[in-house]
Amino acid sequence: MRDHHIDLCGQIDFTRTEAMPLLARDAHFSFACNGCGDCCRGREDIVLSGFDLWRIAARLRLPPQIVARGYCRASIGTVSHLPVLRLAPVKENRNNCPFLTGDRCAIHDAEPLVCALYPLAQEISRKGQVSYFLQPTGCGGQVIEARVEDYLARYDVPAREQTDVRWAQTCMTLEDTVEQLEALLSPVLVRRMQDKLWQALYFSYDYAAPFLPQLEKKLHWLDAEFAKLTEYQQKRNNASK
Numbered sequence: 001m002r003d004h005h006i007d008l009c010g011q012i013d014f015t016r017t018e019a020m021p022l023l024a025r026d027a028h029f030s031f032a033c034n035g036c037g038d039c040c041r042g043r044e045d046i047v048l049s050g051f052d053l054w055r056i057a058a059r060l061r062l063p064p065q066i067v068a069r070g071y072c073r074a075s076i077g078t079v080s081h082l083p084v085l086r087l088a089p090v091k092e093n094r095n096n097c098p099f100l101t102g103d104r105c106a107i108h109d110a111e112p113l114v115c116a117l118y119p120l121a122q123e124i125s126r127k128g129q130v131s132y133f134l135q136p137t138g139c140g141g142q143v144i145e146a147r148v149e150d151y152l153a154r155y156d157v158p159a160r161e162q163t164d165v166r167w168a169q170t171c172m173t174l175e176d177t178v179e180q181l182e183a184l185l186s187p188v189l190v191r192r193m194q195d196k197l198w199q200a201l202y203f204s205y206d207y208a209a210p211f212l213p214q215l216e217k218k219l220h221w222l223d224a225e226f227a228k229l230t231e232y233q234q235k236r237n238n239a240s241k
């Protein structure tokens with residue numbers, strides 16, 4: 001069983017190494033940055049959680065599915081087998097993030113967790129323990145020093161931790177469930193299962209209502225839908241005996 005990681009590149013299958021120790025909240029860290037803004041350019045790897053998408057949707061006052069269609073790339077995770085949504089860089093605009101306007105982030109108060117953390121990364125254990133660590137950026141320039149707690153607070157990361165923990169634990173649990181269902185269901189039903197996962201995790205949300213209660217409701221719905229798919233498959237298996 002793997003813990004859930006969000007690294008600076010949003011690589012959800014990323015593994016933290018010994019060279020990247022976990023940092024205490026009152027620890028200090030430093031990194032070099034010349035302010036070039038390349039963190040927002042040419043990035044194929046900024047992964048959005050359902051909460052990230054909901055926050056952007058609320059900011060833009062658009063349904064989450066429309067935001068995803070307009071600004072994101074959807075895929076199924078090679079390891080997790082869960083839906084993965086990434087910001088899609090705009091080829092016609094120097095491969096910039098679709099929300100980069102000039103040298104500013106157009107969704108600054110609703111930016112994804114990956115962007116808010118940078119260059120810190122987040123690790124959430126199965127038990128819900130949240131930790132942070134620093135990743136090498138490979139950048140040069142002025143050295144910036146900060147206390148972990150202060151750095152996280154500048155973009156209100158602590159205020160969203162509870163939701164991020166719930167999201168991470170949901171993904172870890174669903175990974176196991178999906179693995180079991182994939183072994184049971186026909187390819188057609190696996191695609192149906194994936195459609196339902198997209199709805200429950202990302203799309204089927206009202207941006208004007210709080211995210212967490214909606215997530216809990218969608219997870220109940222998902223359980224019922226998975227049970228229906230399983231029952232349908234079992235009936236088909238029995239019929240073909």
Ligand code: SF4
Binds near residue numbers: 036139140141
């Ligand atoms: S962290 Fe690196 S890529 Fe990002 S703005 Fe600073 S120098 Fe540029």
Ligand code: SF4
Binds near residue numbers: 106108111
């Ligand atoms: S969402 Fe904002 S901060 Fe994040 S990569 Fe895009 S422009 Fe940069």
